[in-house]
Amino acid sequence: xxxxxxxxxxxxxxxxxxxxxxxxxxxxxxxxxxxxxxxxxxxxxxxxxxxxxxxxxxxxxxxxxxxxxxxxxxxxxxxxxxxxxxxxxxxxxxxxxxxxxxxxxxxxxxxxxxxxxxxxxxxxxxxxxxxxxxxxxxxxxxxxxxxxxxxxxxxxxxxxxxxxxxxxxxxxxxxxxxxxxxxxxxxxxxxxxxxxxxxxxxxxxxxxxxxxxxxxxxxxxxxxx
Amino acid sequence: xxxxxxxxxxxxxxxxxxxxxxxxxxxxxxxxxxxxxxxxxxxxxxxxxxxxxxxxxxxxxxxxxxxxxxxxxxxxxxxxxxxxxxxxxxxxxxxxxxxxxxxxxxxxxxxxxxxxxxxxxxxxxxxxxxxxxxxxxxxxxxxxxxxxxxxxxxxxxxxx
Numbered sequence: 138x139x140x141x142x143x144x145x146x147x148x149x150x151x152x153x154x155x156x157x158x159x160x161x162x163x164x165x166x167x168x169x170x171x172x173x174x175x176x177x178x179x180x181x182x183x184x185x186x187x188x189x190x191x192x193x194x195x196x197x198x199x200x201x202x203x204x205x206x207x208x209x210x211x212x213x214x215x216x217x218x219x220x221x222x223x224x225x226x227x228x229x230x231x232x233x234x235x236x237x238x239x240x241x242x243x244x245x246x247x248x249x250x251x252x253x254x255x256x257x258x259x260x261x262x263x264x265x266x267x268x269x270x271x272x273x274x275x276x277x278x279x280x281x282x283x284x285x286x287x288x289x290x291x292x293x294x295x296x297x298x299x300x301x302x303x304x305x306x307x308x309x310x311x312x313x314x315x316x317x318x319x320x321x322x323x324x325x326x327x328x329x330x331x332x333x334x335x336x337x338x339x340x341x342x343x344x345x346x347x348x349x350x351x352x353x354x355x356x357x358x359x360x361x362x
Numbered sequence: 363x364x365x366x367x368x369x370x371x372x373x374x375x376x377x378x379x380x381x382x383x384x385x386x387x388x389x390x391x392x393x394x395x396x397x398x399x400x401x402x403x404x405x406x407x408x409x410x411x412x413x414x415x416x417x418x419x420x421x422x423x424x425x426x427x428x429x430x431x432x433x434x435x436x437x438x439x440x441x442x443x444x445x446x447x448x449x450x451x452x453x454x455x456x457x458x459x460x461x462x463x464x465x466x467x468x469x470x471x472x473x474x475x476x477x478x479x480x481x482x483x484x485x486x487x488x489x490x491x492x493x494x495x496x497x498x499x500x501x502x503x504x505x506x507x508x509x510x511x512x513x514x515x516x517x518x519x520x521x522x
Binding site: 142143144145146147148149150151154155158159160161162165166168169172173175176248249250251252253254255256257260347350351354357358 | 380397406467476477498
């Protein structure tokens with residue numbers, strides 16, 4: 138069979154197929170009305186939700202730090218915990234500003250009327266920003282978890298010291314307490330790494346192949362040009 | 363604007379059907395892609411300027427959508443067989459010789475990459491290299507080189 142035969146086969150097939158799937162104007166109206174969000178619109182929605190969650194986390198973190206934790210402290214919170222919490226808030230606010238700028242830049246040029254190379258580059262950029270948002274949100278979650286855990290442990294030692302009528306330094310260097318702190322740190326590390334790898338696996342499973350496919354297509358385009 | 367859009371799409375919907383038949387392996391995928399292309403055309407319609415022909419612009423948006431479409435981890439169709447997909451549904455309606463040709467065409471196209479499918483579709487639609495380049499936004503030189511490779515690939519599949 139020659140290539141010209143392919144053309145004649147295609148002509149026969151495509152005209153028959155198009156007439157078989159032909160839609161009236163009403164059906165096209167209906168389809169437009171019922172259209173669901175496409176992939177990029179869903180990403181856009183997820184990013185907006187992500188940013189709102191970041192703001193809520195930042196507010197919660199500040200509220201917890203300024204109002205709740207200060208009332209509950211037996212003694213003044215050590216400066217290193219205050220610094221750690223302050224850095225946590227700065228990190229969240231910084232991430233928030235960074236995402237807004239990155240996302241704005243990534244979506245500025247996105248349109249399916251552009252040439253293929255620009256469409257692919259835009260989608261890859263949007264997905265990279267989305268991935269960054271995902272990892273940053275995960276990082277913030279794990280950071281909050283760690284800070285809360287460390288603060289909680291410190292409070293626990295403080296409470297125990299108060300109960301026994303001794304000071305924190307003396308108690309925290311006692312062998313049973315060192316063992317407990319070590320176990321706590323190991324559990325914390327296990328939980329954090331477990332959560333990190335679980336979320337990373339989930340993200341890769343959802344978008345990994347798609348990002349790979351887009352990059353491969355872009356590479357194919359760059360092959361000759 | 364919506365009325366104008368629907369009318370013009372209705373008149374040129376054959377383009378979307380052709381793109382869907384090249385890129386989809388099942389009726390379900392085909393419906394999803396048709397809807398996605400329609401939504402993208404509607405979204406991009408305000409930015410359409412009469413610098414290009416409407417059909418050129420429509421091909422561009424439809425092909426870009428098909429190449430970059432995101433499929434969730436659905437069951438992957440059997441790409442080596444011809445028992446699935448729109449082509450299989452259609453072949454029953456032709457004489458034996460045409461049926462064989464359509465099966466071959468399907469097998470050959472299934473093995474091409476997303477970009478190759480878009481070039482081969484425009485080639486089958488008798489578009490000149492210049493127009494293929496305009497639709498895909500790649501250079502004529504690239505189209506020529508790519509088309510030569512595709513022809514070799516197609517011949518290889520057909521002679522198997």
